[in-house]
Amino acid sequence: MPISVQGQFPGDGAFRMKPRIRKKVRVALLLAALVAFFAGTYVATALLFESNTNLSLLARKVDSNFSATLSAAEASPLEVRKNYVRKHNGTLSWEQIEVVVTLDESQSMYSLSKSLQHGLDIPATTVREERRSRGALHKELQLSVYFDDLPIYQMLLRQKHIVSIPKEEVEEQRPKVALIVDDVGYDVRRALELLNLRRPMTISIFPQLKHSRHIAEVAHEMGYEIMLHLPMESGRHLRRNPGFISPDMNDKTLRWMLEKDFESIPHVAGVNNHQGSKMTCDRQAMMRVMTYLAEQNMYFIDSRTTSESVAYQVARSFGVRAAENDIFLDNEKNIEYIKGRLELLMEEAEHKGKAIGICHVHPATMQALQDMFSIMDERGIELVYASQLVN
Template identity: 35%
Template structure:
C-alpha cells in the first residue's frame, strides 16, 4: 500500500494564520432583510479533507463523515476515481488536489505542476489532472509553497479553471501565496484555508485547532479548515461534528463559504 505523500506544514506565522475570511455577502430583498434582522445567521464552518486517493482506509473513513465535508483527491492515485465516485454519489463536494511545486523539493507524485513549466505544459498537465477526475467542482493546491508564489503560473492555473468552470481553494502553504488573489482576478469563486486541523496528529492538538476554527467562524461569520485522512482526524471529526449544536455553529458545504466571483480585470 503506497503511503500518503508528505504534506507541507502550516507555514504561516500566527498573525497571518489567525486571519479569517470575510463572510460571503449576497443582495437581499427587503423581506429577506427583515428575516435576517430577526434571525441572525449562525456562524458557519466548512471542512475539507485532502490528500485522498492513495489508500482504501483514507477513502472509507472520509466517506462516513457528514456529507457537508468536502474531499480533495490527488490525481493518478490508486483510489482516485473510486473516491470521487463514492463522494459524488453522496452529493458531496469533490475537488482535484493539484500537486504544486514546494520550496522543500518534496516529490509531488503524478500530475505535478512545476515553476519551470511553459504555459502549454502547465495547462496541459492541469487539464489532464482534471480530466482524470470527472465531476469535480473545484481545485485546491497540494503543497505549492513555491508555485503559489509565482504570479504568472497562478494566472495560467486560474485561466484553465475559468475555462472549466471550477472554483479554487488556496491551501495557503506560504504566506506569500498569490493564488487566491489570482483566482479573484480571474472571476473565480474562491476562499483560503483558515486552519490546518492536524499538523500535530493527536486528539488534543486537533481539538485545539478545531476550537480555533469555531472562534474564527464566530468572529468572521465563516471559516474553513483543512485536514487529512489520518485515523486521528477522521475519528475526531466523526465524534465532534455531532456536537456542533452546543457550539452555536453550523457545518455547511464548502460551496457556502466561497467568496462570490468578482469582475475580471486581467490584462491579456
C-alpha cells in the same frame, strides 16, 4: 607503664559473657525489635489514615469548588443528585463523590464544562472530559477529577432536551464552517471511513492515482463535494505526486497536465493546492493556472502553505471564485491537539461568520471530528461545502 588487658580479643582468649547477662541482652534486643515493629505499624497506619482522609477531603473540596462555579455561572439545573461511593485501591480507601446535574435546553453544557474546568484551582488534580450522545434529543458530558490517577470526583452534565433551531429563521446568522479533507486517493479503506462520517465535507482528491476515480464516484453518490487536490511546486525537496505542475512548465505542458488531472477525477467542483509554496508565490504562474480554472468555471481555495502566496488575489483578479484556508487542523496527529484546533476554527467562524479548515485522512483526525461534531451542533455552527464560502 604499659597496660595489659587479656581475654578481650580473638587469639588472646575469647571473652565469655555470663549466662545471666546474655539473657538480659536477648530480652533487650527483642523489646527493641517489638518497639520498632509497632512504631512502624503505627506510622504506616497513620499515613494510610491520612491518605484516605486526604482523598476524601480533596473530593469535598472539588465538590465545593464546582458548586461555587455553578452558582457564579448562574446555572439553574432542573435537578442535582449527589452520591458517595466507597473506592478502594490497594490499602487506600476513600469516598468518591458522584454528582448528576440535569440542565434545561437553554443552557450550554459545553460552556459550563469550560467554566468548571477553568475554575478548578486545586493543585495536583486533573480533569478528563467525555462527551456522549443518548439519541438525537439527549446529550451528556462527564467531568472526572483525578488525584495521582485516582478518581475522586465525577460530575455528569445531562441535557434532557435540546431544541433544534428552525433553519429558515437563522440561516444567514449561523456561523458556517467548511471542512476540506486533503490527500484523499491513496487508501480506499480510509476514504470509506471518512465518507461514513456522513457530514458535509469537501473531499479533496489527488489526481491520477489508482483509486482517485472510484473514490470520487462513491463520494459524489453519497452527496459529498469533490475537489481536485492539485500538486504544485514547493521549492523544497519533497516527493512529487502524479499530476504535478511547476512554474517551469511552458503553457502547452501546463495545460496538458491540468487536462489530465481533471480527466482523472469526475464531478470536480473546485481546486486547492497541495504544497505549492514556490508556485503560489509566482504571480505569472498563477495567472496561467487561473486562466484555465476560469475557463472550466472552477472555484479555487488557497491552502496557504506560505504566507507569501498571491494565489487568492490572482484568482479574484481573473474572476475565479476563491477563498483562503484559515487553519490547518492536524499538523500533529494527536486527537486532543486536533480537537483544540477545531475549537479555534469554531471561534474563527463565530467571530467572522465563516471559516475554512483543512485536515487530512488520518485516524486521529477522523476520531477528533467525530468527537467534535456534536459540539458544533450545540453551538449552532453549520457545516457547509467549500463552494458555499467562496467569494
